[in-house]
Amino acid sequence: MPKSELSIVRVHNELLGTYGDRGNSDVLAFRAQARGISADVVDISYRDALPTTGDIYLLGGAEDAAQVLSTDALNRSLFAATIENGAVLLAICAGFQIIGTSYYAQGNRVDGIGLLDMETLPGDRRYVGDIKIHSPWCESDITGFENHGGKTILGRDISPFGEVITGFGNGESGVDGAVVGNIFGTYLHGPILARNPEFADLLLARAVGKALEPFDDELAKRYASERRKAVR
Amino acid sequence: MSSIRLRFALIVASTAGIISRTLLRRPGETLPGRLLLLIAPDALKQLSKNRRIILVSGTNGKTSTTREIATLLRPLGRIATSPSGSNLTRGSATAMMKRSALAVLEVDELHLPEVVAATNPEYVLLLNLTRDQLHRMHEVKRVADRWRSMVESAPTTEFIGDIDDPFINYVLQGAHKLTTISFGGRAHQDGAVCPQCGRYMEWSAGNYSSDCGLTNSGADITLSAGNASYRNSELARVVAKKFGIDDVPSTDLHLMERRVSKKFGAVNASFRLTKNPASWSEALAGLRSNRITLILNAREVDGIDTSWIWDISFAALAGKEVVVTGERGIDLAYRLHVEGVKAVLVTTFDEAIAYFAEGEIEVLAAYTAFHGLVM
CATH class of the missing domain: 3.40.1190.10 (Mur-like, catalytic domain)
Incomplete structure (x- = not known):
């Protein structure tokens, strides 16, 4: 049965909010409400108990120490089980690294929460700049900005989120991110959902459980198309 | 290092500064230092x-x-x-x-x-x-x-x-x-x-x-x-x-605010430099006018990534007459759109001036826009 209300859980934004990450949840709520779907953004801080009833969960970008703290809190919560039960997850940058088996922070290897079979190693450089990818989940190319020092190696059964056209993504492997079921991981911030409304609608449709009514937001379309043209 | 070398460097740098200021009409603040450090x-x-x-x-x-x-x-x-x-x-x-x-x-x-x-x-x-x-x-x-x-x-x-x-x-x-x-x-x-x-x-x-x-x-x-x-x-x-x-x-x-006023035809614009979440929030909290122009650029010194505009609350703009421009004005226009703040997006600063036509306006400007328009 399709849902008429959505709970969008913004996880540890005070830790995982370095790159305007809160914008992703704002855009999801905005585009849901435009379709008459009521959508609440719930901010869950490091000290709060993580709800298991959310429809969409968001993990964002972070500095190293914050990434480690967030990982600890997630490991102590029912987060992994909640996502494995089918909730939609968008995990970006540091948040993307957290859901793998391990990553590096401040020079040390840190265990992730192990939601996906992938590990992140220190990169050969820092990967900074505009990025454009083509994802099989979206018709239009997806643009964003990346700023990270890790390269992510995907396990054999994991699909990348897309092929890199410009930029780095998971490092030098030519792909960005990872997708398993309703779990979407990527290095693109921007925020990605502000710049790529088609991807925002994909996540909403997954959460609602049916295709969404069209929403002709001219400004959103123009913004997405200008960024696609600008990032070559 | 010999003082002769330093003295030579100072002569070259000073001369370059004079040329830069008088002939090229530039502020001449970077070139002399650059030459100075190059030679000495x-x-x-x-x-x-x-x-x-x-x-x-x-x-x-x-x-x-x-x-x-x-x-x-x-x-x-x-x-x-x-x-x-x-x-x-x-x-x-x-x-x-x-x-x-x-x-x-x-x-x-x-x-x-x-x-x-x-x-x-x-x-x-x-x-x-x-x-x-x-x-x-x-x-x-x-x-x-x-x-x-x-x-x-x-x-x-x-x-x-x-x-x-x-x-x-x-x-x-x-x-x-x-x-x-x-x-x-x-x-x-x-x-x-x-x-x-x-x-x-x-x-x-x-x-x-x-x-x-x-x-x-x-x-x-x-x-x-x-x-x-x-x-x-x-x-x-x-x-x-x-x-x-x-x-x-x-x-x-008010002097500490680094507000710079400049006339553009019949429009008197009061500029503030806004370059990151903290300076934007400070400027938005101190708005004096109801007629506002926002300029967002994303050149190297502005920060080439505009994601941070989502870290700012623009609620203070609600109910004001807002025009958005700049090379990345569209990023800001969409951010305001999602926050429910009405704004008009124009391509150039001249169009923003034309929109207001006369009177006082307040301009919150990215680093390169601030320096380009008023410095």
Whole structure:
């Protein structure tokens, strides 16, 4: 049965909010409400108990120490089980690294929460700049900005989120991110959902459980198309 | 280095400065310093000998605070200073070419360690460290760590700082000589994690206290709370007091705001520089007009990544007449659209002026727009 209300859980934004990450949840709520779907953004801080009833969960970008703290809190919560039960997850940058088996922070290897079979190693450089990818989940190319020092190696059964056209993504492997079921991981911030409304609608449709009514937001379309043209 | 080489470098650099200012009509603040350092790489060190030097750095407020300190210290004689915000190492070198016993220089956050090492300053004022140009700074903590090593290796310099900013407090913990100031606390966007021990930090009404002992209580000087212009003016006074300058008349805080007015036809525009979440939030809280133009660019010095505009609440613009422009005006227009703030998007600043046609407007401008339009 399709849902008429959505709970969008913004996880540890005070830790995982370095790159305007809160914008992703704002855009999801905005585009849901435009379709008459009521959508609440719930901010869950490091000290709060993580709800298991959310429809969409968001993990964002972070500095190293914050990434480690967030990982600890997630490991102590029912987060992994909640996502494995089918909730939609968008995990970006540091948040993307957290859901793998391990990553590096401040020079040390840190265990992730192990939601996906992938590990992140220190990169050969820092990967900074505009990025454009083509994802099989979206018709239009997806643009964003990346700023990270890790390269992510995907396990054999994991699909990348897309092929890199410009930029780095998971490092030098030519792909960005990872997708398993309703779990979407990527290095693109921007925020990605502000710049790529088609991807925002994909996540909403997954959460609602049916295709969404069209929403002709001219400004959103123009913004997405200008960024696609600008990032070559 | 021979003094002959330095003297030659100074002649070349001064000549270049004169040519740049008179023939090319440029401010001539970068080129002379660049040439100087090219010919005599340790010129900044040489020129710093036997002078009393104050450096000012931080994410926001460098230019106005430097200007304020220079104004307060004027009774002491000639002062070498960097007047229009030319704050990289070469800008410091240009400023130091002026003969004076005293120098007050603003220095870019990433260039500060190099300039401290070269100039061996008497005082360094550290204002704040917040999110800014992350494509270049990468992380706030990374800049703080560099500063921490810098203060540890400058035993004769006194570091003065506002410890309501936990990153400044963390940096000052490594100083041999220091003066700490608190305005009673304020929130910090990146303050959830202790920069010293990496643990989650407890905040209460803008005050923090970490498990490792890092806290903004117990500062050497405690002052009442106020906006950024007020705080910067008070910090400038703390520095002036070190030089025996006391009991100066209160600062015109409007001057500290670094507001610049300029006429465009029948439109009188009052500009403020807005370049990161902290300076945008400060400017939005201090709006005086109901007719606003916002300019967003994303060149190197603006920060080539615009994601941070989502960290700002634009609610203060609700109900005002808002025009958005700039090379990345569309990013801002969409951000306002999602927040439910009505705005008109235009392609150029001229179109924004044409839209308002006459009267007073307020302009919040990205770094390159501010410098391009009013400097």
